Amino acid sequence: MLTTRRAQAARGLDSDSQAWLEALRSEGATREQAVARLHALLLGATRFEVSRRRSAMPQLSGGELDDLANQSADDALVAVLAKLDEFRGASRFTTWAYKFALLEAAVKMRRRPWQAREVALEPERWPHLADGGLAPHAQVEQVELLAAVRSAIDEELTLHQREVLLAVALNGVPIDVLAERLGTTRGALYKTIHDARAKLRRRVRADGFSAGPDAEGEQR
Numbered sequence: 001m002l003t004t005r006r007a008q009a010a011r012g013l014d015s016d017s018q019a020w021l022e023a024l025r026s027e028g029a030t031r032e033q034a035v036a037r038l039h040a041l042l043l044g045a046t047r048f049e050v051s052r053r054r055s056a057m058p059q060l061s062g063g064e065l066d067d068l069a070n071q072s073a074d075d076a077l078v079a080v081l082a083k084l085d086e087f088r089g090a091s092r093f094t095t096w097a098y099k100f101a102l103l104e105a106a107v108k109m110r111r112r113p114w115q116a117r118e119v120a121l122e123p124e125r126w127p128h129l130a131d132g133g134l135a136p137h138a139q140v141e142q143v144e145l146l147a148a149v150r151s152a153i154d155e156e157l158t159l160h161q162r163e164v165l166l167a168v169a170l171n172g173v174p175i176d177v178l179a180e181r182l183g184t185t186r187g188a189l190y191k192t193i194h195d196a197r198a199k200l201r202r203r204v205r206a207d208g209f210s211a212g213p214d215a216e217g218e219q220r
Protein backbone atom coordinates (compact mmCIF):
# COMPACT_ATOMS: atom_id res chain seq x y z
CA MET A 1 0.00 0.00 0.00
CA LEU A 2 2.79 2.43 0.93
CA THR A 3 4.64 1.65 -2.31
CA THR A 4 1.44 2.31 -4.27
CA ARG A 5 0.91 5.66 -2.60
CA ARG A 6 4.51 6.61 -3.28
CA ALA A 7 4.13 5.70 -6.94
CA GLN A 8 0.95 7.76 -7.19
CA ALA A 9 2.58 10.72 -5.46
CA ALA A 10 5.60 10.51 -7.77
CA ARG A 11 3.50 11.10 -10.86
CA GLY A 12 3.90 14.65 -12.01
CA LEU A 13 7.02 15.38 -9.97
CA ASP A 14 9.81 17.24 -11.70
CA SER A 15 12.82 15.10 -12.54
CA ASP A 16 15.08 16.72 -9.94
CA SER A 17 12.60 16.12 -7.12
CA GLN A 18 12.07 12.54 -8.24
CA ALA A 19 15.82 11.95 -8.27
CA TRP A 20 16.12 13.29 -4.73
CA LEU A 21 13.38 11.01 -3.46
CA GLU A 22 14.77 7.95 -5.16
CA ALA A 23 18.28 8.58 -3.82
CA LEU A 24 17.12 9.26 -0.27
CA ARG A 25 14.96 6.12 -0.28
CA SER A 26 17.71 3.92 -1.64
CA GLU A 27 20.33 2.07 0.40
CA GLY A 28 24.07 2.03 0.83
CA ALA A 29 26.42 4.56 -0.70
CA THR A 30 23.74 6.14 -2.90
CA ARG A 31 21.64 7.08 0.10
CA GLU A 32 24.64 8.23 2.15
CA GLN A 33 25.76 10.54 -0.64
CA ALA A 34 22.23 11.93 -1.05
CA VAL A 35 21.94 12.56 2.70
CA ALA A 36 25.30 14.35 2.70
CA ARG A 37 24.22 16.54 -0.23
CA LEU A 38 20.92 17.31 1.47
CA HIS A 39 22.66 18.27 4.70
CA ALA A 40 24.97 20.63 2.81
CA LEU A 41 21.96 22.21 1.13
CA LEU A 42 20.16 22.64 4.46
CA LEU A 43 23.28 24.04 6.10
CA GLY A 44 23.46 26.73 3.44
CA ALA A 45 19.87 27.68 4.23
CA THR A 46 20.36 27.75 8.01
CA ARG A 47 23.54 29.83 7.69
CA PHE A 48 21.63 32.31 5.58
CA GLU A 49 18.82 32.56 8.15
CA VAL A 50 21.21 32.82 11.11
CA SER A 51 23.16 35.55 9.32
CA ARG A 52 19.95 37.40 8.52
CA ARG A 53 18.99 37.45 12.20
CA ARG A 54 22.42 37.99 13.74
CA SER A 55 21.99 41.76 14.16
CA ALA A 56 19.41 41.04 16.86
CA MET A 57 22.00 39.09 18.85
CA PRO A 58 25.31 41.00 18.68
CA GLN A 59 26.50 39.19 21.80
CA LEU A 60 26.88 35.89 19.94
CA SER A 61 30.27 35.04 18.47
CA GLY A 62 30.80 33.73 14.98
CA GLY A 63 31.46 30.28 16.40
CA GLU A 64 28.19 30.30 18.35
CA LEU A 65 26.26 31.39 15.28
CA ASP A 66 27.87 28.68 13.17
CA ASP A 67 27.02 26.12 15.86
CA LEU A 68 23.38 27.23 15.78
CA ALA A 69 23.37 26.88 12.00
CA ASN A 70 24.82 23.36 12.19
CA GLN A 71 22.36 22.29 14.88
CA SER A 72 19.51 23.68 12.80
CA ALA A 73 20.71 21.83 9.69
CA ASP A 74 21.00 18.58 11.66
CA ASP A 75 17.47 18.88 13.03
CA ALA A 76 16.07 19.92 9.66
CA LEU A 77 17.70 16.87 8.04
CA VAL A 78 16.06 14.55 10.54
CA ALA A 79 12.69 16.23 9.96
CA VAL A 80 12.94 16.04 6.16
CA LEU A 81 13.93 12.37 6.16
CA ALA A 82 11.07 11.56 8.52
CA LYS A 83 8.53 13.33 6.28
CA LEU A 84 9.59 12.18 2.83
CA ASP A 85 6.24 10.47 2.30
CA GLU A 86 4.47 13.79 2.96
CA PHE A 87 6.14 15.50 -0.01
CA ARG A 88 3.44 15.99 -2.64
CA GLY A 89 5.32 17.98 -5.26
CA ALA A 90 3.52 21.30 -4.83
CA SER A 91 7.01 22.82 -5.10
CA ARG A 92 10.45 21.48 -5.93
CA PHE A 93 11.87 19.09 -3.36
CA THR A 94 14.72 21.47 -2.54
CA THR A 95 12.27 24.33 -1.94
CA TRP A 96 10.22 22.10 0.34
CA ALA A 97 13.31 20.99 2.27
CA TYR A 98 14.54 24.59 2.59
CA LYS A 99 11.45 25.46 4.61
CA PHE A 100 12.45 22.96 7.31
CA ALA A 101 15.90 24.53 7.53
CA LEU A 102 14.61 28.10 7.75
CA LEU A 103 12.09 27.12 10.42
CA GLU A 104 14.67 25.30 12.55
CA ALA A 105 17.11 28.21 12.33
CA ALA A 106 14.44 30.77 13.18
CA VAL A 107 13.27 28.79 16.20
CA LYS A 108 16.79 28.27 17.53
CA MET A 109 17.64 31.95 17.11
CA ARG A 110 14.51 32.92 19.04
CA ARG A 111 15.28 30.42 21.78
CA ARG A 112 18.96 31.28 22.17
CA PRO A 113 18.55 34.44 24.32
CA TRP A 114 16.30 32.46 26.67
CA GLN A 115 18.66 29.50 27.05
CA ALA A 116 19.83 30.39 30.56
CA ARG A 117 17.04 32.83 31.35
CA GLU A 118 14.15 32.16 33.68
CA VAL A 119 10.74 32.26 32.04
CA ALA A 120 8.54 34.59 34.07
CA LEU A 121 4.93 33.47 34.37
CA GLU A 122 3.85 36.52 36.35
CA PRO A 123 3.46 40.05 34.91
CA GLU A 124 6.62 42.12 34.88
CA ARG A 125 5.42 45.19 33.01
CA TRP A 126 1.96 46.13 34.22
CA PRO A 127 3.15 49.57 35.47
CA HIS A 128 4.56 50.47 32.02
CA LEU A 129 1.42 49.84 29.97
CA ALA A 130 -0.25 53.22 30.42
CA ASP A 131 0.53 55.69 27.63
CA GLY A 132 1.69 58.98 29.16
CA GLY A 133 1.30 60.72 25.78
CA LEU A 134 -2.50 60.53 25.88
CA ALA A 135 -4.78 63.40 26.83
CA PRO A 136 -5.77 63.40 30.54
CA HIS A 137 -9.29 62.02 29.97
CA ALA A 138 -7.89 59.30 27.67
CA GLN A 139 -5.29 58.35 30.28
CA VAL A 140 -8.06 57.94 32.86
CA GLU A 141 -10.02 55.72 30.47
CA GLN A 142 -6.93 53.65 29.74
CA VAL A 143 -6.14 53.18 33.43
CA GLU A 144 -9.72 52.08 34.06
CA LEU A 145 -9.60 49.65 31.15
CA LEU A 146 -6.29 48.18 32.35
CA ALA A 147 -7.75 47.75 35.82
CA ALA A 148 -10.73 45.92 34.31
CA VAL A 149 -8.44 43.67 32.29
CA ARG A 150 -6.33 42.85 35.34
CA SER A 151 -9.45 41.96 37.32
CA ALA A 152 -10.70 39.82 34.45
CA ILE A 153 -7.37 37.99 34.24
CA ASP A 154 -7.45 37.27 37.97
CA GLU A 155 -11.12 36.27 38.14
CA GLU A 156 -11.98 34.70 34.77
CA LEU A 157 -8.90 32.76 33.65
CA THR A 158 -7.67 29.41 34.86
CA LEU A 159 -4.19 29.40 36.39
CA HIS A 160 -2.77 27.84 33.21
CA GLN A 161 -4.50 30.37 30.94
CA ARG A 162 -3.27 33.22 33.13
CA GLU A 163 0.34 32.03 33.17
CA VAL A 164 0.46 31.43 29.41
CA LEU A 165 -1.21 34.70 28.44
CA LEU A 166 0.94 36.83 30.76
CA ALA A 167 4.17 35.09 29.77
CA VAL A 168 3.55 35.65 26.06
CA ALA A 169 1.62 38.93 25.97
CA LEU A 170 3.28 40.85 28.79
CA ASN A 171 6.68 39.29 29.40
CA GLY A 172 7.51 38.67 25.74
CA VAL A 173 8.36 34.98 26.06
CA PRO A 174 8.51 33.41 22.55
CA ILE A 175 5.77 30.83 22.09
CA ASP A 176 8.20 28.05 21.19
CA VAL A 177 10.35 28.78 24.24
CA LEU A 178 7.30 28.61 26.49
CA ALA A 179 6.16 25.37 24.84
CA GLU A 180 9.55 23.82 25.50
CA ARG A 181 9.63 24.94 29.16
CA LEU A 182 6.07 23.76 29.86
CA GLY A 183 6.46 20.49 27.98
CA THR A 184 3.64 21.19 25.53
CA THR A 185 3.17 22.24 21.90
CA ARG A 186 2.82 25.58 20.14
CA GLY A 187 -0.63 24.56 18.95
CA ALA A 188 -1.81 23.82 22.49
CA LEU A 189 -0.53 27.20 23.70
CA TYR A 190 -2.18 29.06 20.83
CA LYS A 191 -5.47 27.38 21.78
CA THR A 192 -4.96 28.40 25.42
CA ILE A 193 -4.31 32.02 24.43
CA HIS A 194 -7.30 32.04 22.06
CA ASP A 195 -9.64 30.79 24.81
CA ALA A 196 -8.18 33.20 27.38
CA ARG A 197 -8.66 36.21 25.11
CA ALA A 198 -12.25 35.16 24.37
CA LYS A 199 -12.99 35.09 28.11
CA LEU A 200 -11.38 38.49 28.61
CA ARG A 201 -13.34 40.07 25.75
CA ARG A 202 -16.63 38.85 27.18
CA ARG A 203 -15.78 40.02 30.71
CA VAL A 204 -14.50 43.43 29.64
CA ARG A 205 -17.61 44.02 27.54
CA ALA A 206 -19.77 43.00 30.48
CA ASP A 207 -17.93 45.64 32.51
CA GLY A 208 -18.94 48.28 29.98
CA PHE A 209 -15.74 48.62 27.95
CA SER A 210 -15.19 48.16 24.21
CA ALA A 211 -12.96 45.18 23.44
CA GLY A 212 -13.17 45.05 19.65
CA PRO A 213 -15.18 42.61 17.51
CA ASP A 214 -15.47 38.97 18.50
CA ALA A 215 -13.26 36.54 16.68
CA GLU A 216 -15.11 33.75 14.89
CA GLY A 217 -16.33 31.18 17.36
CA GLU A 218 -15.79 33.35 20.46
CA GLN A 219 -19.42 34.28 20.99
CA ARG A 220 -20.34 30.93 22.54
